[in-house]
Amino acid sequence: MKKLILVLASILLFIYILLSFLSFRGDYCAERELWGINRKLAFIVSHQESTPDYTINQLVNRYRVFAKKYNGSIYAKRAQLIIGGVYLLRKNLPQARLEYRKAVGPDKESSAQAELAIAKTYELEGHWDKALAIYKSIIQNYPVTDSGFLVPMYLTSHSVTSGDRDQAFTDALAFYQRIVVKNPNSRLEYNALRMMAICQLNQKDWSGTVKTMGKIILKYPVGKGIQEEVNGINLLCVTKLHDYDMGINIYRKFIQKYPEHLADGFLKKMIKDLQLLKNKRLIIQSAPVTTPIIPRYN
Amino acid sequence: MSKVKSPLTVLRLSFILFKFENQQIFYPFIIIVFINLVILEILYFSPRYPLLVFFAPIISRIWGQEYLHYPMDMMLLPKLFYYAQMVIYLFLSSILSVLVVDMVAAINNENPVSFKASLQKSLPGYIYIVLYSFLSLLLFQVFDKAYGLLLHRAFKIHSTAGTYFWIKKFLFYAAPYAQFIFGIFVTALFIYVPVLIILEKNKFLGALIGNFKVLFGSFWLTVGLVLVPTLFYLPLLLMRENIGSLAEMISPQIQVLVIVLGIFVTTAINIFIVTAATSHYLYKKENI
Numbered sequence: 001m002k003k004l005i006l007v008l009a010s011i012l013l014f015i016y017i018l019l020s021f022l023s024f025r026g027d028y029c030a031e032r033e034l035w036g037i038n039r040k041l042a043f044i045v046s047h048q049e050s051t052p053d054y055t056i057n058q059l060v061n062r063y064r065v066f067a068k069k070y071n072g073s074i075y076a077k078r079a080q081l082i083i084g085g086v087y088l089l090r091k092n093l094p095q096a097r098l099e100y101r102k103a104v105g106p107d108k109e110s111s112a113q114a115e116l117a118i119a120k121t122y123e124l125e126g127h128w129d130k131a132l133a134i135y136k137s138i139i140q141n142y143p144v145t146d147s148g149f150l151v152p153m154y155l156t157s158h159s160v161t162s163g164d165r166d167q168a169f170t171d172a173l174a175f176y177q178r179i180v181v182k183n184p185n186s187r188l189e190y191n192a193l194r195m196m197a198i199c200q201l202n203q204k205d206w207s208g209t210v211k212t213m214g215k216i217i218l219k220y221p222v223g224k225g226i227q228e229e230v231n232g233i234n235l236l237c238v239t240k241l242h243d244y245d246m247g248i249n250i251y252r253k254f255i256q257k258y259p260e261h262l263a264d265g266f267l268k269k270m271i272k273d274l275q276l277l278k279n280k281r282l283i284i285q286s287a288p289v290t291t292p293i294i295p296r297y298n
Numbered sequence: 299m300s301k302v303k304s305p306l307t308v309l310r311l312s313f314i315l316f317k318f319e320n321q322q323i324f325y326p327f328i329i330i331v332f333i334n335l336v337i338l339e340i341l342y343f344s345p346r347y348p349l350l351v352f353f354a355p356i357i358s359r360i361w362g363q364e365y366l367h368y369p370m371d372m373m374l375l376p377k378l379f380y381y382a383q384m385v386i387y388l389f390l391s392s393i394l395s396v397l398v399v400d401m402v403a404a405i406n407n408e409n410p411v412s413f414k415a416s417l418q419k420s421l422p423g424y425i426y427i428v429l430y431s432f433l434s435l436l437l438f439q440v441f442d443k444a445y446g447l448l449l450h451r452a453f454k455i456h457s458t459a460g461t462y463f464w465i466k467k468f469l470f471y472a473a474p475y476a477q478f479i480f481g482i483f484v485t486a487l488f489i490y491v492p493v494l495i496i497l498e499k500n501k502f503l504g505a506l507i508g509n510f511k512v513l514f515g516s517f518w519l520t521v522g523l524v525l526v527p528t529l530f531y532l533p534l535l536l537m538r539e540n541i542g543s544l545a546e547m548i549s550p551q552i553q554v555l556v557i558v559l560g561i562f563v564t565t566a567i568n569i570f571i572v573t574a575a576t577s578h579y580l581y582k583k584e585n586i
Contacts, residue, residue: 001321001322001324001325001328004325004328005328008328008329008332011332011336012332012335012336012339015336015339015340016339019339019343019346019349020343022346022347022348023343023346023347023348026346026347027347028345028346028347028350028367028368029346031367031368032368032369035368035369
């Protein structure tokens with residue numbers, strides 16, 4: 001029996017060692033190690049006041065060792081971003097910038113994040129001109145990254161005068177229109193269309209907003225989005241445009257295109273209601289238009 | 299065999315069978331544990347290269363991309379292992395654990411215990427053993443689904459006080475324990491089926507009818523035979539219930555430790571229950 005146990009245990013150990021060896025220093029190992037360090041960071045962040053500098057420096061060193069160990073990987077760049085974040089937390093902005101710069105590399109996502117963080121440090125120092133220059137370069141260089149995608153909309157919330165604000169929305173709209181043209185039938189197109197609708201709504205381009213929202217539901221008939229867009233279309237058609245046919249036509253096209261869709265019943269009811277309002281020639285002006293949600297990098 | 303008065307006496311007598319002279323009686327336990335551990339190792343390494351190549355499309359399609367990353371993969375591991383364990387149980391563990399039936403009979407007849415001989419004798423009944431395991435699994439699944447429906451209904455109770463509130467609370471908290479108790483009853487209800495398949499060479503239906511004949515008059519004793527060893531599973535059940543906070547406090551990898559402990563404990567319990575049931579059956583047969 002001892003022999004059997006020994007043989008089977010050896011087989012188990014062999015499989016373990018073999019699989020560990022084959023995955024040694026792979027992405028998964030890096031991910032796990034980084035998670036461990038991040039866990040410690042989360043604890044420190046929650047006890048920031050009582051954590052001595054020594055402990056924070058030690059943690060930064062762990063990130064540095066990690067970044068060196070997995071040099072060239074995306075996880076090394078993430079670690080570098082976190083080091084920058086630690087300095088940002090300690091309000092050492094020049095050092096934070098230095099660390100963030102090290103995270104810029106071939107990976108567009110982490111590079112965009114790093115640039116964004118650098119811009120943020122300038123913003124915190126009150127150097128909006130420097131920050132703006134970086135934001136513009138992010139729009140230019142990393143338009144389809146998660147961070148870069150939201151920058152044009154972020155800039156709209158930073159405009160001081162109404163003229164600046166209009167210009168920011170015009171720029172943002174042009175940016176998202178380009179994304180739509182360059183990335184047809186993708187999640188990116190869907191997100192860009194939604195951003196376009198927000199820009200048009202802020203520009204008080206009611207007709208443009210309804211057309212974009214119509215395009216969204218006709219092209220992407222999924223999820224909670226339909227409900228939101230339909231609400232927007234109804235509101236604008238009834239209270240701003242007083243053009244019931246615009247909404248009715250969009251819903252009819254939808255039902256024709258997706259005859260078995262779950263929203264069909266709901267849209268048929270909308271058509272009926274809009275038809276009723278149209279026949280009664282009612283003009284409703286009191287309903288407020290939904291406030292757009294503008295992302296903030298805080 | 300001495301006179302049986304209580305489940306504890308049968309369990310004590312069964313425990314005595316596990317001694318060094320009958321060391322081959324441990325083989326099924328060792329092999330089942332080994333097979334389970336190999337599968338666990340494979341699943342543990344599934345989000346890493348080279349196994350990732352095979353597992354990534356399956357995991358990301360069914361559960362999502364995030365389950366290929368640490369620590370989410372640790373949350374998925376018990377589920378993956380549960381599915382794998384069902385297959386192992388159906389086709390391997392079931393036949394291996396009932397080898398003990400023949401071994402106990404050999405000890406009872408004062409013959410030497412041989413793993414190989416027991417395997418050769420038990421293999422003709424393999425298909426019936428698989429059917430028996432399938433029936434047990436099916437009943438568990440039916441109970442799971444039924445309890446799930448009950449929970450679904452309870453979820454719709456909006457009361458924040460009063461009888462309905464307490465019923466809802468009880469149903470949610472009692473879920474794992476209800477499963478535990480139901481498991482004991484299902485096991486007890488069919489425990490003599492494999493004994494009859496192996497010892498009496500009965501076919502599935504014959505063994506099922508014979509099982510109820512044996513069970514008649516000794517139902518509660520049989521429940522006791524299953525209940526007492528199964529109680530050793532309770533600490534693990536408690537650990538599993540609190541796995542979220544344990545993972546948060548210690549490490550997500552605590553999941554692996556709980557699974558490994560589960561393999562050892564459940565295999566030992568299963569084998570011990572089969573041994574006790576066989577002992578009781580042989581006693582009853584000799585005393586009719």
